[in-house]
Amino acid sequence: MEERRGATRPSRVLIVDDDDGICLLLESVLALPVYETTSVGTAADALSIARSKEFDAVLLDRFLPETDAVQIVAALRSALPSAAIVMLSAVDDVKGRVDGLRAGADDFLTKPFHVSEVIARIEAVHRRALLSTIDADLLSYADIEMDVAGRRVWRNGTALSLTPTEFRLLEFLVENAERVLSRGQLLERVWGYDFGGGEVVEKAVSLLRKKVDAGREPLIQTVRGFGYCLRSEST
Known part of the structure; x- marks a missing residue:
């Protein structure tokens, strides 16, 4: 480049x-x-x-x-x-x-x-x-760790390869851990607009879940009729 x-x-x-x-x-x-x-x-x-x-x-x-x-x-x-x-x-x-x-x-x-x-x-x-350009936080929840400035994420010490959208989606979930977020909230925060796009949110969450939760304790929870929540059932 x-x-x-x-x-x-x-x-x-x-x-x-x-x-x-x-x-x-x-x-x-x-x-x-x-x-x-x-x-x-x-x-x-x-x-x-x-x-x-x-x-x-x-x-x-x-x-x-x-x-x-x-x-x-x-x-x-x-x-x-x-x-x-x-x-x-x-x-x-x-x-x-x-x-x-x-x-x-x-x-x-x-x-x-x-x-x-x-x-x-x-x-x-x-x-x-x-x-x-101004976000340089280190975020964590359960065994998830995120270096926001470096755009890196780990689950139980293992690095995960996420797309930019998946990273922003997980970042917002970690920032609001244990809070239920509607599809509209996710759409506005991650994609930047607040109309339509419900199917895009569902597919993106599904793909993120496969990377974050595969073979591990499931943390990305679906709250039927409302949205999603990052929550550990063991806490």
Whole structure:
């Protein structure tokens, strides 16, 4: 990576879609002083530019020519570890959502989408980036330890590999350990918006649970009819 994010540069958004009309629409929507957009139409071009330039968010078409976007999410995540990856799909595909989240995507938008929702989600990315620069806490609960500044987490001394969204989700759960949090609260705090997205929350919690609780005492509890809670039944 040739450069790192500075305090004053505009937020950068990489748009990956083979539909020129979608690219032009997103570029016009995000054509504000705080955003700088780059559009490409292929997975190869996306990976090439992601490896040479820093981006804060990626808007990635689910179905690219001759390429399944899910297959390149992991590569984009490796090249842009701090960026939010939002997949765009013309099909409300549950399996695609799950596969994308598992590969490292942070969110989904179904086409046709409302331009205000695109702006809201990109603004949420920008707020999270600003918050992360001042958060240097060490958090712990039960046998979970989190180095927030270093973006590292351990369970019973074993390092866990989490995506940025999974890390933010666990961080919020640890900060509010033994408190029940609604899906709306999680959506607003972790994703940065407070409308829709219930399915995204459920899938993200499910994937996080598999990493945090696998083979160990279950700590991420589902409170039926309301939300989730980080709680040890042994305490």
